[in-house]
Amino acid sequence: MIVIGAGASGLNCARLVSREGLSVVVYEARERLGGRIRTHRPADGGPPLELGAQVVHGDRNPVHELLGPGRTRAVPRRVTARIVEDGANREMGALSSGRRAPWQLEAVLQRSPGVTGLSVASWLRAFGSTGAEAVAVLEWFRQNWAADPEELSAAGIARAHCGDTVGEGEFAVEGGFDRLPERLADGLDVRLGEPVRELLYEPGRVTVRTDAGVSSARAVVITVPPAVPVPGLPAWKLAAAADLPAGDGYCAVVTLDRVAPDTMIVFDVDGHTGFTRCAAGRSEVLVVAKADAAASLRTAGSELSALLATALPWTVGAAVLDVEVADWGRDPYTGGAFTAPRAGLEGAARRWAEPVDDTLFFAGEATVAGEQLPWVQGALASGERAAEQVLKALR
Incomplete structure (x- = not known):
């Protein structure tokens, strides 16, 4: 064979x-x-970063058994979570202050009957999602599904979640995915x-x-x-x-000349950088972007530092020492993220x-x-x- x-x-x-x-x-x-699956290993032997598949989803995921005991560990939940919205850097809690958070709306979609034939965007409109709430949840779906919500199948999303039996939690692979x-x-x-x-x-x-x-x-x-x-x-x-x-995807590890003061994850509601992550005491910034944000990063060039500075203010004035890119949207052997x-x-x-x-x-x-x-x-x-x-x- x-x-x-x-x-x-x-x-x-x-x-x-x-x-x-x-x-x-x-x-x-x-x-x-x-x-x-593509892993970046810092030159100084620091913790690996993932430029493709990010985490092992679920405590019953077959990856655990395939790798063997002790080869995976739970991803720490104690991180500073923030967003970029209307050009301002805010606490992640702003997404659920006076409105429904994107993850809450996706959870509702998973349990919603009668969504056959609807796109995610049309379902959100029918569900009454408007204004800032709609902007945030649409970008949330773009970044989690690498697709335009106007084309994304609401029924397909709901079935995919219902068909998932891997359990709860997120895990990292020791030594890299x-x-x-x-x-x-x-x-x-x-x-x-x-x-x-x-x-x-x-x-x-x-x-x-x-x-x-x-x-x-x-x-x-x-x-x-x-x-x-x-x-x-x-x-x-x-x-x-x-x-x-396949939806567009672009990941990058940006190494700076200074280290992060805190472990952070930032969701860019404005659609420029997707999800940005850094770890306390480390000089690497991981950017994982899909859909329009992937195209934005691909063409950022000299503006990359400005985009990072909005997501992570501690990077203002930092020099970029190295960038490793996984451009899935331009990769001839994948044609996109997923x-x-x-x-x-x-x-x-x-x-x-x-x-x-x-x-x-x-x-x-x-x-x-x-x-x-x-x-x-x-x-x-x-x-x-x-x-x-x-x-x-x-x-």
């Missing part, structure tokens, strides 16, 4: 199939494992730096060509995002892929996940869009499903 893509879904699929005695080769275009793909890849034949240039298939046989040569197998599992072209797919698969665009369900296109994920002639199989977070949350647990689950489909077909 061949797997295309060495992210969480592809590696989990390959691991499970290999465990059943089948020969598996994994082709990965990048020179590293992990897909949209990229320990997960390393663990999943252990013992597998993974060919890094080998993008698939051509894919040919007939029932029961598939051939792929890379720069290193040609390989054949009885089945292939495609785990790259729908936004990334895969040559040789049937027209109906391409149509499903077109209905599953895939969110679009209103009116909720069936696209099921069409993208459907096997072809028991020969082409599909995994990745896009295959569960609108059914499960598109975080790492969704990717892992999709890899497990694809492995079960392959084993059933080949047996």
Whole structure:
């Protein structure tokens, strides 16, 4: 069997199939494992920062078991939480002072019946969200779902939350999130730096060509995002892929010439920087931006310091020593941050996940869009499903 893509879904699929005695080769275009898991390690050996998947969601997340005991730790809740709103830096509590906070409205949406066919924005208008409350919650959805709320499916969001069974809390991976793909890849034949240039298939046989040569197998599992072209797919698969665009995403670790006085997280309601984080005593600032905020940061250039100064006033006058960027929206092997369900296109994920002639199989977070949350647990689950489909077909 061949797997295309060495992210969480592809590696989990390959691991499970290999465990059943089948020969598996994994082709990965990048020179590293992990897909949209990418970890930054400060030069001085300080705590790692995540430029892709940020945290392990839930105390029952399969990541805990895959990594083993003691490899994850709860994310500290004692942080200073603030917002940027109308150009001013305020306490996060302002979002629930005289109005409904964004997270409260998302919780209501999760329990709301009769949202089929509605976008998140249209549901919010029907629910009576206006003014400053509406501005904040719309940006909240942009940053958490990497999509325009006018296009985001309200029903898909509600189903995804209901389909999530990983429990409560947020956890960090000791040593960095990229320990997960390393663990999943252990013992597998993974060919890094080998993008698939051509894919040919007939029932029961598939051939792929890379720069290193040609390989054949009885089945292939495609785990790259729908936004990334895969040559040789049937027209109906391409149509499903077109209905599953990935939202824009841009992450950066900015290293300054001074250290943070406090551990902070800042939500930019104004839509320029997404979420900004810093840790007391550390000189790195992590910026995680999606949708329009990603485009804003991508073109910030010399204005980056000014944007940071608004979110984190302690950075005023600080010199930027280094910037490491993960520009997911411009990454040719991802095409964006992740895939969110679009209103009116909720069936696209099921069409993208459907096997072809028991020969082409599909995994990745896009295959569960609108059914499960598109975080790492969704990717892992999709890899497990694809492995079960392959084993059933080949047996």
